[in-house]
Amino acid sequence: MIGAAPLASLPLAMFYAPSSEAPVQVGPNPETGELQITWPTLPDSVIVEPVGEQPQPGVPYSFPLGLAWRWRLRVRIDGVDLSHRLVGTVKVDREEGVAGLADFTLMLDGVFRREDWYGRPVTIDYISESLGGRLISRRFTGRITLPKLNPRSRLLICECSDALQQRVGAMEVAQIDALVGGLWSADIFDAVEGRSRWDYALERLSSRPASMDCSALGDIRITDWQRAETPHFRFGFDTTLDGSVKVELGDVSKMINVVEITFTVRFPRLHQLNRGYGWVHPGMAGFSGLQGFCSYRADTTELPDRDMIRAAVESSGQTMLGGSYTMLPPTGVYCNPPLPWINKFTDLVLAASFTAGRRWSQSVTETYTLRLVHQPGVATSGENVSRESFSFEVGRDRASEWESGVFSDGSSGHEDAREDERRLLAGACTLQQGRVKLWQASRTTTLMFETLTSMALGLDLIHTIELDDQGAFGIGKCRRLYDTFDLDSGMAATAIGVAIMDGGGGSSDLLVMPAHSTSPPISGGVTALSTQLGGRSNSPPFDEERDGFAGNYSMIDNNVGQEPYPRRFAITAPEIPETLRDEHKVSITAEYQVAIPADPLEL
Structure with a gap:
């Protein structure tokens, strides 16, 4: 720890630039014993102004630190250096996920006008000098958000932000x-x-x-939570300020280890049910074509026409999808022996084979219950569950068009208007959110310490830090940097917060949505339509409920007073099962194991 020991006795400290596997070393030169800092690649936020040769890109460069550091600040407002007017303490606070802040106090020179200060760009540089060389480290880039003037003391307090949200x-x-x-x-x-x-x-x-946060240079970036395999910075023995190492342990009761997501997807199932129908006049005696006509001619009856058949299909709630007909032949000479035939009604039908179809929509609701589990956490403290739910509906317009639209083709079956890409995207999004929630709940422990700012140049929120000092050892990602530059005491210190993941490892499954539900196809079948013929003494009573053709013989024998049959063609569509009409509900469950990295922490 840094305290009573003189700076010259500080041991080696190492840190790594994220763009290079080679370490940046801070510590005594093995040959001369003088403190130095060596970069394989110079960080963007640090500028070296040495005496002599300038550092070359990609070439290791050593900067002498000597036995101590001298430091000062350079504060520029709108490009104008106002460092000579600084008083008191300058603070810079940068933390992951929020806007970076800074505040400093200036001696006011001249008249105060708010418009001269509001929104003015600000940069704060830390300048460390030793043995004739200088390190210039950018600590903050932003704007003044709130200037506060004390009229009596003529001190202007400037509160600044990097305006991340804006x-x-x-x-x-x-x-x-x-x-x-x-x-x-x-x-x-x-x-x-x-x-x-x-x-x-x-x-x-x-x-x-x-x-999401900003770098010291003001660049907006995304910072991953997971630490690097090899730390970028190592703070070893005697590299921290005396008494500054602290640990804030996370509350186990708030460490969520199970996330349960319930979401429903409602969509229409678009059904089409086709049914085949066949009708043949019994007078054809099982024959077809002219032979069947000649058999029918021996004892003729009324016949249906195509319009009657089509009207019967439509009145049954179905749509005619096409068919074939055996028509009564036109006027001519037919049969054996040949006989003349006169036909004044050319649209009469002896036999028909046709298909009729129906379309309707059925509401389907799929309920997905997805559980993400961090098993080591459950084993340690039992289930601590977070629950979320949402729902959405798709395909409503398609269902309306399906039921009301005109159609003339298509086969029996169904189509789910599910827009599955939306289900997959929503599911993938919420699964990843659940994973993030588990990770977030596991990184509530923070390891904190302070070091001299000159020993932490180039350190940023993107870096992984290892600490091994004052009885504490831990490795994790930097979550906060808090600079305090006391112009009165001459102390320049940086407080560093390190997020420690309390994950405990575990196995991890691919976060892939389960397959959607399916339903077996339906088939319409075939119906053979019958015939009722009246007008004869042996004709049975007319059956109103019987489908098919009803008519009368041409030569009637109505000697017992029977009423003639109505000439009609009737079809009754089969009842649609409730399972294909009522809302269909499906439950789908899946469980995923989520691994969370375990960051070492020993006290």
């Missing part, structure tokens, strides 16, 4: 999509138009285990 809110949707990535579903969230773009960005981010 800048994201001014982006186009395509820009946010490219920046954030993630998944987004219109069936889970409200429409984008007319809403906050910041909220939209957070909705996309909710499917990623990551945060």
Whole structure:
């Protein structure tokens, strides 16, 4: 720890640039014993102004630190250096997921006008000097959001922000999509138009285990939560300020280890049921064509016409889809022996084979229950469940068009107007959100410590940090950087917060939506229609309920007073089963194991 020990006795500290596997080393030169910092690749937020040769890109460069550091701040407002007017303490607070903040106090020179200060761009640089060289580290880039003047002391307090929310809110949707990535579903969230773009960005981010923040240079970026395999920074023995190492342990009762998602998808099932019908006049005696006509001619009766058959189909609630007919032949000479035949009604039918169809829609509701489980967490403390639900409906317009539209073809069966790409996207989005919720609940422990700012140059929220000092050992991702530059005492310190994942490992399944439900096809079958003929003494009573053709013989024998039959053609469509008409409900369940990394922490 840094405290009573002189700076010259500080041991080696290492940190890594994320773009290079080689370590950046901070510590004594093995040959001279003088402290130095060596970068394989210079961080973007650090500028070296040494005496002598400038560092070359990609070439290791060592900067001497000597036995101590001298430091100062450079605060520029609208490009003008006002560092000489700084008083008191300058603070910079940058944390994952929120806007970076800074505040400082200036001695006011001249008249105060609000418009001279509101929204002015601000940069804060930390300058460390040693043995004739300088390191310039950008600590903050933003704007003044609230200037406060004390008229008596003429001190101007400037509160600043990197305006993360406002800048994201001014982006186009395509820009946010490219920046954030993630998944987004219109069936889970409200429409984008007319809403906050910041909220939209957070909705996309909710499917990623990551945060959005700004770098010290003011660049908006996405920062993953998972630590790197190899730490970028290592803080070993005597690299932290005395008494600064602390741990805030997460509350086990708030560590969610099961996420249960219930969502319903309602869609129409579009049915078509075709049925074949056949009718043959009994007088044809089983023959077809002219032979059947000659048999019928021996004892003629009334016959139906095609319009009667079509009307019968329509009155049954079905639609004629086509057929074939054996027509009464036109006037001519037929049969054996040949006999003349006169036909004044050319649309009469001796036999018919046709298909009729019906269309209707059936509401189907699929209820998905998806459980994401972090098994090590359940084994440790029992189930701590978070539940969510949502629903959406698709295909309503298609159902209306299906039932009311005109059709003339198609086969028996059904089509689900499910728009499955929406189901898959909504499911994938909510599964990823559940995974993120489990990760988030596991990273509530924070390891905190302070070090001299000159020993943490180049460190950022994107980095993985290892600490092994003052009885604490831990590795995790940096979640907060808090600089305090006390101009009165000369102390420049950086407080560092490290997120520790309390995951405990576990196995992990692919977060893939289960298959949707299916239903067996339906078949319409075939109906043979009968014939009732009246006008004879042996004709049975007319059956009103009987389908098919009804008519009378041409030569009647009505000697017992029977009423003649009505000439008609009747069809009754089969009843549709309730299972194909009533709402069909399906329950589908799936469970997924979610692994959460375990970050080491020993106290």
